[in-house]
Amino acid sequence: MAKMAASMAEGGEDAFRKIFKFYKRRNPPPDFSDVIDFSKRVPSDQVVPAALDPGGVSDVEAARVGLQPVRDWRAFGLQGYPGFMFISNPFMPGSQPSWVRQCLKIYPRKPNVCNLDMHMSPSDTQDIWDKSVHGLGCPPSGKTQPKTLLDRLRWVTLGYHYNWDTKTYSANHHTPFPADLHSLSSRIASACGFPGFNAEAGILNYYRSDSSLGIHVDESELDHSRPLLSFSFGTSAIFLLGGTRRQDPPTAMYMHSGDVMVMSGQSRLLYHAVPRIVAAPQGGPASETDSRGPASPLQEGSVVEPLSEQDRDACSRYTHSSRVNVTVRQVLGPGQSFPETPSSHQRTDAEQTEGRHDRPAEGERGKRRRSSSCDSVDTAET
Numbered sequence: 001m002a003k004m005a006a007s008m009a010e011g012g013e014d015a016f017r018k019i020f021k022f023y024k025r026r027n028p029p030p031d032f033s034d035v036i037d038f039s040k041r042v043p044s045d046q047v048v049p050a051a052l053d054p055g056g057v058s059d060v061e062a063a064r065v066g067l068q069p070v071r072d073w074r075a076f077g078l079q080g081y082p083g084f085m086f087i088s089n090p091f092m093p094g095s096q097p098s099w100v101r102q103c104l105k106i107y108p109r110k111p112n113v114c115n116l117d118m119h120m121s122p123s124d125t126q127d128i129w130d131k132s133v134h135g136l137g138c139p140p141s142g143k144t145q146p147k148t149l150l151d152r153l154r155w156v157t158l159g160y161h162y163n164w165d166t167k168t169y170s171a172n173h174h175t176p177f178p179a180d181l182h183s184l185s186s187r188i189a190s191a192c193g194f195p196g197f198n199a200e201a202g203i204l205n206y207y208r209s210d211s212s213l214g215i216h217v218d219e220s221e222l223d224h225s226r227p228l229l230s231f232s233f234g235t236s237a238i239f240l241l242g243g244t245r246r247q248d249p250p251t252a253m254y255m256h257s258g259d260v261m262v263m264s265g266q267s268r269l270l271y272h273a274v275p276r277i278v279a280a281p282q283g284g285p286a287s288e289t290d291s292r293g294p295a296s297p298l299q300e301g302s303v304v305e306p307l308s309e310q311d312r313d314a315c316s317r318y319t320h321s322s323r324v325n326v327t328v329r330q331v332l333g334p335g336q337s338f339p340e341t342p343s344s345h346q347r348t349d350a351e352q353t354e355g356r357h358d359r360p361a362e363g364e365r366g367k368r369r370r371s372s373s374c375d376s377v378d379t380a381e382t
């Protein structure tokens with residue numbers, strides 16, 4: 001455990017919250033020296049090399065989703081966190097912008113669900129990208145200039161759409177999971193020893209420089225034997241990984257663009273949070289999201305498509321000051337189905353969407369509850 005975390009834990013209850021506030025603090029800024037940076041040579045008492053299965057994914061399969069050969073990945077575990085794995089940017093040079101474009105341009109499209117749907121009509125939230133791309137990254141010229149829809153985008157759900165009110169997934173609120181993200185997730189999971197992982201639900205979180213994500217556990221999936229995968233793009237963040245109890249002090253680590261995290265086994269249901277978005281520390285990795293395109297020719301059958309100049313520039317402007325995180329989950333185990341509750345029979349998709357409209361406008365303030373064990377998503381105002 002980090003020195004700072006250890007000393008704060010002595011205060012007893014809810015050490016996680018204290019450490020969350022410590023890293024969120026602006027004035028004076030916190031000391032980041034305890035934050036583990038996997039992109040550098042890392043201290044060996046906390047960080048251990050993680051075993052991968054290079055045979056689980058061929059080089060061709062990896063390249064098709066923009067990943068380097070598995071034998072070249074730098075994968076780590078953390079002492080005291082069995083089942084947690086951190087892969088330091090396994091993407092091929094030049095492939096991240098394609099994934100950023102998917103997160104900004106493609107995944108927010110209907111039939112996927114986003115926070116803007118709560119207070120806007122489907123025609124208004126159609127083509128968020130096209131309506132935003134010209135204003136992206138431009139500082140507002142005056143009070144009258146509205147923020148773009150992309151600036152106001154806070155979350156998107158995919159596949160089985162997470163219901164923020166009931167904190168459940170259900171059979172009757174499902175749309176096809178994006179095939180490209182499914183392939184990327186399967187490759188990562190196979191290399192980490194989880195062949196047959198079936199990406200069924202995704203949550204994309206969009207962070208501005210002042211955003212944070214409250215302390216929570218992802219426990220709504222029905223099968224916890226499957227890992228939770230996390231992909232980060234754009235600005236770096238501080239990620240806190242705690243224990244199974246709310247009062248357990250967390251370990252802090254940087255998540256840079258391209259980093260992948262896998263929470264499985266005993267680490268699948270740990271408390272975690274993102275208290276702060278940060279500029280990459282000095283000597284850290286150069287931003288990959290600016291790069292001009294794949295360094296090697298695209299593989300046949302590649303799901304990573306080249307970007308137009310306009311898309312590339314817009315993605316690069318977005319990721320200079322913002323972060324996108326994608327978590328991918330398998331909701332059901334093999335052969336498992338949703339329990340037949342009265343509510344799953346009675347509630348239709350339309351009713352569920354109405355439920356979100358009726359809610360006090362948490363989304364409008366950029367806040368949402370994650371689960372009974374979550375504080376809040378404290379992203380900037382919508």
Ligand SMILES: O=C(O)CCC(=O)C(=O)O
Nearest residue numbers: 203205213218274325327
């Ligand atoms: O943004 C992150 O790195 C964490 C996201 C997360 O914890 C979640 O979506 O449940």
